[in-house]
Amino acid sequence: MTLLIVTAVDAERDAVRAGLKDNADISVQTIGLGPAQAAAATALLLAKGNYTGVISAGIAGAFAGRAEIGDTVIATRAIAADLGAQSPRGWLPVVSLGFGGVSSISCDVNLTKDVEGQRGAVLTLATVTGTKETAEELAGRYPDGTAEAMEGFGVATAAKLVGIPFAEIRTISNIVGPRDKDGWKLQEAFAALTKAVGGLA
Numbered sequence: 001m002t003l004l005i006v007t008a009v010d011a012e013r014d015a016v017r018a019g020l021k022d023n024a025d026i027s028v029q030t031i032g033l034g035p036a037q038a039a040a041a042t043a044l045l046l047a048k049g050n051y052t053g054v055i056s057a058g059i060a061g062a063f064a065g066r067a068e069i070g071d072t073v074i075a076t077r078a079i080a081a082d083l084g085a086q087s088p089r090g091w092l093p094v095v096s097l098g099f100g101g102v103s104s105i106s107c108d109v110n111l112t113k114d115v116e117g118q119r120g121a122v123l124t125l126a127t128v129t130g131t132k133e134t135a136e137e138l139a140g141r142y143p144d145g146t147a148e149a150m151e152g153f154g155v156a157t158a159a160k161l162v163g164i165p166f167a168e169i170r171t172i173s174n175i176v177g178p179r180d181k182d183g184w185k186l187q188e189a190f191a192a193l194t195k196a197v198g199g200l201a
């Protein structure tokens with residue numbers, strides 16, 4: 001039986017593979033960017049293989065004051081932070097709309113028990129946050145929200161459908177706020193990712 005680790009882009013996949021040193025019991029695959037692509041591609045992989053669990057891994061943005069560049073965040077839960085409705089009285093998560101669905105999926109602690117890092121919720125968004133206002137709104141809405149990325153909830157949804165454990169590991173490349181892509185510390189985050197997944201090997 002094999003553990004599946006999925007990443008959005010090849011650079012993340014290569015950083016994870018470097019930390020695992022050819023461990024034959026772990027398969028690392030690129031699934032593409034965003035929650036919809038992540039859910040569909042993960043479901044396809046899980047349908048074709050026999051996996052003990054799935055981990056969404058990669059880089060992420062941290063909410064100011066909750067994690068720093070180069071830190072490792074191990075998700076307690078993956079939150080669908082843009083699945084719901086806006087209203088004049090504030091945000092309405094999908095669960096409050098009355099049509100079913102869930103707003104967050106818990107992570108299995110056993111999958112990441114050998115990984116070092118801080119624990120906190122990781123938000124999944126189809127749109128990367130790019131303003132101070134949205135960053136503050138999300139941080140206020142989710143007091144346990146430590147980081148945001150674009151795939152975790154999609155991967156978690158596929159794992160839940162198949163009935164296998166899910167976890168998410170993210171290393172911090174940037175602070176969530178006004179868009180400054182040139183300021184993302186990609187190499188620091190990829191190096192931290194290689195180190196973090198070493199515990200899984």
Ligand SMILES: O=C(O)c1cccc(C(=O)CC[C@H]2O[C@@H](n3cnc4c(=O)[nH]cnc43)[C@H](O)[C@@H]2O)c1
Binds near residue numbers: 033058062129149176
């Ligand atoms: O390999 C490269 O040189 C490279 C250049 C640009 C971007 C990447 C990525 O890996 C981007 C996709 C990756 O980033 C996650 N991510 C990171 N920070 C955030 C954020 O602030 N908000 C949302 N997502 C973020 C995303 O989930 C993907 O895993 C590589």
